[in-house]
Amino acid sequence: MKYLNEILGVRYPIIQGGMANIANGTFAAACSNAGGLGLIGTGGMNPDMLREEIDKCRSLTDKPFGVNIMLMHPAADEFAEIVVEKKVPVVTTGAGNPAKYMESFKNAGIIVIPVVAAAILAKHLESLGADAVIAEGCESGGHIGEMTTMTLVPQVCDAVNIPVIAAGGIADNRQFRAALALGACGVQVGTVLLATPECPIHENYKNAVIKAKGNDAVVTGRIGGTPVRVLRNQMTREYIKQEKAGADKMELEKFTLGSLRRAVFDGDTKTGSLMAGQTCGQVKEIRSVADVFADITGGEF
C-alpha cells in the first residue's frame, strides 16, 4: 500500500482539513511548508476571495496544496471553475456529492479526493474517477455524518480499491496508528491545528479549544438534518433547546447565521459557533504546525 505522502508528493501522510472561514491561503501554505498538504477552505468565501487566497498560497509555498470545495455553498459551481482555471493540484470536496464536477476536474489533471461519510458514496465516486477518498467520522468538527471513524474507515476500505484517508478523531500518534490499522493510507486533521500559532482564528477560540473536554463538542442541527459539531456555549444551549421545542429552520438560522464568523474573527465565545471535533479534549497547549505533524507521525516519516 502506498502512503498518502507518496500519493501527494509531500513529507507527511497528513492533510490539513479545509476548515470554513479559517483555512485561508496563508494557513494552507504554512501547513504545506510544515510537510503536510495544506488546504484552502471555500466555506465562508466568495469567488474573488478564493482566487486571491490561491494566489497568496502560491506566493508563500512551492509545495503542493489544495482547495476544499464546500458543496452546500451557493457558489460551489464557480469554485469548481476557479480550481480548474488556476490549475490547483489537489481538490477535496465536502458536505455533498461532487459527481457533476468530476469530469472537469479529471480533465484538468487535478487529484480529486472527496470527503465521504458513507461507503456507498465512496464507491460511486471511485467509479467516476476519484483518486482517493477521505472517510470522515462524526468525531470531527463542523458538518458531520452518522458513522464513527472506527466503523466508517474499514467499511469504506472494503467498498473501494482507491486509497482511503481517515478523518475525525485524530490528533496524536495513537489515533494515527489506529487509522493505519483500519486500512487508511493517511489522515486528515482539523481540530488539533486550531491551537497552533499559525491558525488565523481569534485567541479566545484557541483558548476555548484548549479548555474544552471531549464531551464539550456537542451537535446542533440533528433534528433539522444538518448536524454540526461545535463547542458547547450559550448559542448551542439555546439552539438545542429551541430545536427540541420544534423551532423551524428559519428560527434556528438566527443562531447560526454568521455565528462561525463571530467566533473566528471576533472571538465571541458566547454566541459564536466554535466548530471543533471531539479531539478538543486532547489539545492542551499551543504548538506549531510542524510540532503537531511530527507528534502525529511519531518520527516515522
Ligand code: TUI
Ligand atoms: O464539510 C465538512 N465539514 C464542514 S462544512 C462546514 S461549513 C458549514 N457551516 C454551517 C453549517 C453547516 C456547514 C463546516 N464543517 N466535512 C466533510 C463532510 N462531508 N462531512 C460530511 C460530509 C458529507 C455528507 C454527505 C459528504 C457527502 C455527503 O453526501 C450526501 C449525498 O448527497 O450523497
